[in-house]
Structure formats: C-alpha cells, structure tokens
Amino acid sequence: MKVRSAVLREMGLPKPYKDSRPITIETLELDPPQTGEVLVEVKAASLCHSDLSVIDGSRPRPLPMALGHEASGVVKEVGAGVTDLQPGDHVVFVFVPSCGECIPCKEGRPALCEKGAVSNTNGTLLGGGIRLHKDDETILHHLGVSAFSDHAVVSRKSVVKVDKNIPxxxxxxxxxxxxxxxxxxxxxxxxxxGSTVAIIGLGGIGLSALLGAIASGASRIIAVDINETKLEKARELGATDVFDSKDPKVVELIKEATGGGVDYAFETAGVVKAMEVAYAVTKRGGTTVTTGLPHPDHHFSFPQVTLTAEEKTLKGSYVGSCVPNRDIPRFIELFRQQRLPVDKLVAKFIRLDEINEGFDLLAKGEYSRIIINEF
Ligand SMILES: [Zn+2]
Ligand SMILES: [Zn+2]
Structure with a gap:
C-alpha cells in the first residue's frame, strides 16, 4: 500500500529546520505484514529528542530513514503467526523490540535485547526485515517503528495492546x-x-520521572533545568523546589536546601554538565541514574574516590528498565486513576507536514510534547 511518511535523508543540517527542511514528507510503498508482524494505522505520534538526535547527527543512524517511534494506533492486519492481536485492537509502539529468546530477555531485561539492539542499529524490523520502499530504494525503519507515517508495519514485539478507552x-x-x-x-x-529526589532536565522524560517520583511517595522533588518555562511546568506538576541550572552555584544551593544532597538524582537531558550536577547533588550513600543519550564522543568524569568513600551508586537506565508488556498496562491504570497525569505534559498538536517546524519547537524546549495527530 502507499503511505505518507517523514523521511530523513541527511543528518546535521543547520537549524532552524523550517528553513533547512531535513525531513521530507514522501509517498512510500509499505509491504504487507510478514510472519510475526502487524500493520498499524498510526493515530498519534509524538516528537521525541531521540528523533532530534538522529536529525542533528548526535546519534548517527544509516539513511534514508523514516523517523518516529513514540506513537499509538489501531491494528489493521496481522501477519501469519500473530494470534494474540486482531484488527481493531489499540496498541502503543515500544522503541526496543524484544525477542524473548536471548539471555537479557530471559533475565527479564528486554530493554537490553540483543536482537533488538542489532535491528535498531541497522534500521530494520526485529529479525532484519525492511517493509518501506520508494521505487527501487530501500527506506530504513527508525527503532523498528517509523511512526511519522499514516501506517506502519512492525514486529508484533514492537507493540503492546492497550485499553480502547484512552485517547x-x-x-x-x-x-x-x-x-x-x-x-x-x-x-x-x-x-x-519518603525519599528525596532531584531531576536534572525537564523534557518529556524528566517530567515523567517527576510524576513517577510523586506517585512513588517522594517527600522532596527538586527540579532542575536551564529553561524557565520548564521549571514553571515542573512546579505546576508538583516539584517541591526548582533550580535554574544556569546558576553557577546550583550544586551548592541544592545541597544546602537538602542538607547535603538527595537520595536519588536523575539525569534525563543527555548532557555531560547535567550529569555532573546530578552526581554532585547525590548525597553520601545515594544513587545517580541517567536516562540521557549523549553523543558517543562525550565523556563524563568524576573523582573515583567518591564512589568508594561516599558509597555512591551510578546507574544507567534504558527504556526505564521496563518490561513493556508488564509496565505499560500498570502505568496506564495509574494514569486512569489520575495518579500519573501524563496528559499534563502534552502541549501542542501538529500535522505531519508541520514536522520540521515541530522539531524547531521541540529543540527550543517550550513544549513538553509535540504530537502529530493529522497524517
Ligand atoms: Zn523517544
Ligand atoms: Zn531478546
């Protein structure tokens, strides 16, 4: 079938993207779903910093690639062997498909799926297939999804079935x-x-972490960013303290406010400076977690002695260490009870053909989420 998709053909074009137009909306041929795959009509797709990292070249991927991975839609057709989904089911896409067979999958850590990592790096679906073409040219898939498109064919392992009653x-x-x-x-x-938390970086992930900390009963939630609008948003969502990370004394101020630092600090910006702040404001015996994806050439360093003498823990978190089949339904249930009000993150809706302008807005940081709902 013919689909309209957002295709990236060149990385690193200059901002603003409204002028350089790195993404073109193209009519592509989408093959039908093969064994273990599904065809999904995409209904909503959100612009994420991981897309932006491919566009600006800080997370290089093979091109041309059809972008988009944070999305939801309706199953239209299932391939052979797919017995637990049927046309009409609502699904959310996950950006690391998990095979269920490799050691990390068997250990309950599907975010680290070995096959999923290979297929995402190569720009294919799980298992190696590519279903997008333009004449004789192959168009690669972004994170096994390619959701900035009216329809997508993906592995069954790239979607989780969700309740039909939520927009x-x-x-x-x-x-x-x-x-x-x-x-x-x-x-x-x-x-x-009852623990104390700091969140450094208040994009969609940072604000979600903030809501997670509130839902988990954190007693103090420190929100840190360079952007005043985001600090206001964090306060509105329930941060107890906000700090401008442009202030050269930000670390001292947070330590002073918390009596020596927080139990848990989360770096979500993917920026070394933010990671340094997160580590520095983690109290003795505390834990620093990063979800950020900086350029592979960027290095974070710290005095090694602090790990030992202050018994600090440093952890990476990919896909939130989630088991998507288990966690997405749980988180949606908390959302339904208004205990995880992620609808408050949504700020702007756009059409597919406004995507370059949308990424300019995302890069400026004025909106927590920009969502395409017209394809
Ligand atoms: Zn994303
Ligand atoms: Zn696996």
Missing amino acids: FEQIALFGCAVITGVGAVVNTANIKF
Whole structure:
C-alpha cells in the first residue's frame, strides 16, 4: 500500500529546520505484514529528542530513514503467526523490540535485547526485515517503528495492546517518555517512600520521572533545568523546589536546601554538565541514574574516590528498565486513576507536514510534547 511518511535523508543540517527542511514528507510503498508482524494505522505520534538526535547527527543512524517511534494506533492486519492481536485492537509502539529468546530477555531485561539492539542499529524490523520502499530504494525503519507515517508495519514485539478507552494522543507517550521516565524511578532506582529526589532536565522524560517520583511517595522533588518555562511546568506538576541550572552555584544551593544532597538524582537531558550536577547533588550513600543519550564522543568524569568513600551508586537506565508488556498496562491504570497525569505534559498538536517546524519547537524546549495527530 502507499503511505505518507517523514523521511530523513541527511543528518546535521543547520537549524532552524523550517528553513533547512531535513525531513521530507514522501509517498512510500509499505509491504504487507510478514510472519510475526502487524500493520498499524498510526493515530498519534509524538516528537521525541531521540528523533532530534538522529536529525542533528548526535546519534548517527544509516539513511534514508523514516523517523518516529513514540506513537499509538489501531491494528489493521496481522501477519501469519500473530494470534494474540486482531484488527481493531489499540496498541502503543515500544522503541526496543524484544525477542524473548536471548539471555537479557530471559533475565527479564528486554530493554537490553540483543536482537533488538542489532535491528535498531541497522534500521530494520526485529529479525532484519525492511517493509518501506520508494521505487527501487530501500527506506530504513527508525527503532523498528517509523511512526511519522499514516501506517506502519512492525514486529508484533514492537507493540503492546492497550485499553480502547484512552485517547491515542495520551497513549502515545507511554511508549517512550513515560516508560523511560517513570521506569527510571520505579524500576532502575526503585525509590523508597519518603525519599528525596532531584531531576536534572525537564523534557518529556524528566517530567515523567517527576510524576513517577510523586506517585512513588517522594517527600522532596527538586527540579532542575536551564529553561524557565520548564521549571514553571515542573512546579505546576508538583516539584517541591526548582533550580535554574544556569546558576553557577546550583550544586551548592541544592545541597544546602537538602542538607547535603538527595537520595536519588536523575539525569534525563543527555548532557555531560547535567550529569555532573546530578552526581554532585547525590548525597553520601545515594544513587545517580541517567536516562540521557549523549553523543558517543562525550565523556563524563568524576573523582573515583567518591564512589568508594561516599558509597555512591551510578546507574544507567534504558527504556526505564521496563518490561513493556508488564509496565505499560500498570502505568496506564495509574494514569486512569489520575495518579500519573501524563496528559499534563502534552502541549501542542501538529500535522505531519508541520514536522520540521515541530522539531524547531521541540529543540527550543517550550513544549513538553509535540504530537502529530493529522497524517
Ligand atoms: Zn523517544
Ligand atoms: Zn531478546
């Protein structure tokens, strides 16, 4: 079938993207779903910093690639062997498909799936297939999904079935921002009730982490960012303290306010400076967690002695250490009870052909989430 998709053909074009137009909306041929795959009509797709990292070249991928991974939609057709989904089911996409067979999958850590990592790096679906073409040219898949498109064919392992009663625009966020941010708090850090938390970086993931910390009973939640609008948003969502990270004394101020630092600090910006702040404001015996994805050439360093003498713990968190089949339904249930109000993150809706302008807005940081709901 013919689909309209957002294709990236060149990385690193200059901002603003409204002028350089790195993404073109193209009519592509989408093959039908093969064994173990599904065809999904995409209903809502959110612009994420991981897309932006491919566009600006800080997370290089093979091109041309059809972007988009934080999305939701309706199953239209299932391939052979798919017995647990049927046309009409609502699904959210997950950006690391997990095979269920490799050692990390068997250990209950599907975010680290070996096959999923290979297929995501190569720009294919799980198992190596590519279903997008333009004449004789192959168009690669972004993170096994390619959701900035009216339809997508993906592995069954790239979607989780969800409740039909929740709007697609809200469901979409659960596949990336929410599982990454909330998961970092409840799975990777597994924070204790009453503990103190700092969140450095208040994009969709940071604000989701903030909501996760509130839901988990954190007693003090320090929100840190360079952007005043985001600090206001954090306060509105329930941060107890906010700090401008442009202030050269930000570390001292947070330590002073918390009597020596926080139990858990989360870095969600993917920026070395933010990681340094997160580590520095983690108290003796505390834990620093990062969900950030900086350029592979960027290095974070710290005095090694502090790990020992202060018994600090440093943890990475990918996909929020989530088991998507287990966690997404749980998080959606908390959302339904208004205990995880991720709808408050959504700020702007756009059409597919406004995507370059949308990424300019995302890069500026004025909106927590920008969602395409017209394809
Ligand atoms: Zn994402
Ligand atoms: Zn696996």
